[in-house]
Amino acid sequence: MGDLLGSGIEDVGTVPICGTCGSERVVLQAFACWNRQFGLWELETTGDAARCHACDGRTELVWRPSDANEPVKRVAELNDLFRTTLEGHGTVLITRGIEALGPDAMRSIAATVRGFSDFPPESDPWGEHDFGAFDVGDDRIFWKIDCYNLDKTAGSPNPANPAVTYRVLTIMLASEY
Secondary structure (H helix, E strand, C coil): CCCCCCCCHHHEEEEEEEECCCCCCEEEEEEEECCCCCCCEEEEEEEEEEEEEEEEEEEEEEEEEECHHHHHHHEEEEEEEEHHHCCCCCCCCEEHHHHHHCCHHHHHHHHHHHCCCCCCCCCCCCCCEEEEEECCCCEEEEEEEEEECCCCCCEEECCCCHHCEEEEEEEEEEHHC
């Protein structure tokens, strides 16, 4: 998959691991230069010596595919949990159009949102389970989950972390979108 540092496009999405024990807790000797303008260290070069914290010694690095989708899977799990149980920080907003359909329709729509499981790539391209659409009679219904910071002043810094995320589930008529 490339050399020690990763040498090409085939290395995108890979992580270095210890060739002896498989741990990801590996380090490389490196040289960095202070960038005064941006106030940070810039990596200049790395050495050939790799060490493993788990083995507590020198190792050869091996590159393996990373599970880059792990945070996305966690966001989907948390969105599903909130949508189905309302567990976690969050609120549900029902639009005036949904309200106008009456209490029986609102109960039916809420039950459909809770039980929703159709996430095709066209409507869920990122795999986060944050949007759904279905029909009730002649009405097209949308639901959407947005993730905010706990102050609800900006987007969540990490939607995969429920401790820093406030979810808002909005249920609306498609015409209100």
